[in-house]
Amino acid sequence: MADIRHTLIIETAPQQVYKALTTAEGLSAWWTPNTIAIPETGTVSSFPFGDGYSKQMEVKELIPDEFVRWICLKGDKEWVGTSLTFKLIHQDETSLNANHPEVRGQLEQANASVKTLLLFEQRDWKEYSPTFAECSYTWAMFLRSLKLYCETGKGTPWPTQHGIT
Numbered sequence: 001m002a003d004i005r006h007t008l009i010i011e012t013a014p015q016q017v018y019k020a021l022t023t024a025e026g027l028s029a030w031w032t033p034n035t036i037a038i039p040e041t042g043t044v045s046s047f048p049f050g051d052g053y054s055k056q057m058e059v060k061e062l063i064p065d066e067f068v069r070w071i072c073l074k075g076d077k078e079w080v081g082t083s084l085t086f087k088l089i090h091q092d093e094t095s096l097n098a099n100h101p102e103v104r105g106q107l108e109q110a111n112a113s114v115k116t117l118l119l120f121e122q123r124d125w126k127e128y129s130p131t132f133a134e135c136s137y138t139w140a141m142f143l144r145s146l147k148l149y150c151e152t153g154k155g156t157p158w159p160t161q162h163g164i165t
Contacts (some may be wrong), residue, residue, distance in 0.1 A: 002125040004136045006143050009103055010098075011112035012150045014065045014088040020150055021068045021086050022059075030145040030155030044073065049158055055079065065090075078131045082124045089117040112151075118143070138162075 010017055020026035022039035027047070037045035041059055048054040053074040055075035060083075062068055066104060070085040072079045089096070096117055097104055103117060124131050149155030156163070 001123070001130045002132055004120075004122040004125070004132070006118075006140055007100070008118050008120075008143055008147060009106040009110055010116045010118055010147045010150050011110050011114065012116060013114050014090045014116045017088055017116050017146070018068070019120060020146060022062065026149070028157065030149040030157055031142055032158040035070055042110060045070070054132045056153045059085065063089050076131060078125060078129065079135075082122050084122045085120070087119040089119065090115075091117070116133075118146075 020030060022037065024037040024090065025037050027035040027037050028047070032047050032049055034048050035045065037043070037059075038042060039059070039062060043059050045057045046054050046113065047057070053075075056073045057070035058073055060069045060071050062080065066088050070084045072082045072084065074080065087132055089100075093107055093115065096107060100117060107115070122139065123137070138161065141156075142158075145155040145157060145161055
């Protein structure tokens with residue numbers, strides 16, 4: 001099976017990132033407007049993307065300020081059954097450099113003293129496909145939107161994630 005993985009530094013506390021990942025207000029601000037979400041395990045969140053299309057995710061696991069896991073119940077056929085996780089790591093810069101050398105360049109460019117490392121995965125894709133490739137790229141754009149939202153208060157949610165308004 002194939003997995004999408006992205007790693008990024010967000011210059012804010014994990015509590016703020018967690019709120020952006022679990023509340024309707026936060027998810028609407030960086031992923032897609034008019035999201036319906038309740039930050040409780042077992043609930044189903046709805047993510048509308050226009051023209052009657054939406055994705056639905058069951059909230060499977062929540063660890064406040066540390067971890068979010070969803071299972072896709074409805075959406076593109078290649079998404080259904082995939083598991084999406086957001087792991088938040090809060091360590092001092094020396095520890096982040098030692099434990100996650102892959103983000104050294106991001107840390108060198110960061111200005112804020114408070115940083116959260118986000119490890120994102122969308123697992124259990126059946127195969128690498130054109131849809132997989134497009135989704136990996138688009139996740140990078142949405143995670144940039146999450147970063148912008150958490151750091152500045154303004155994300156670039158659908159349909160502006162690619163910089164097209």
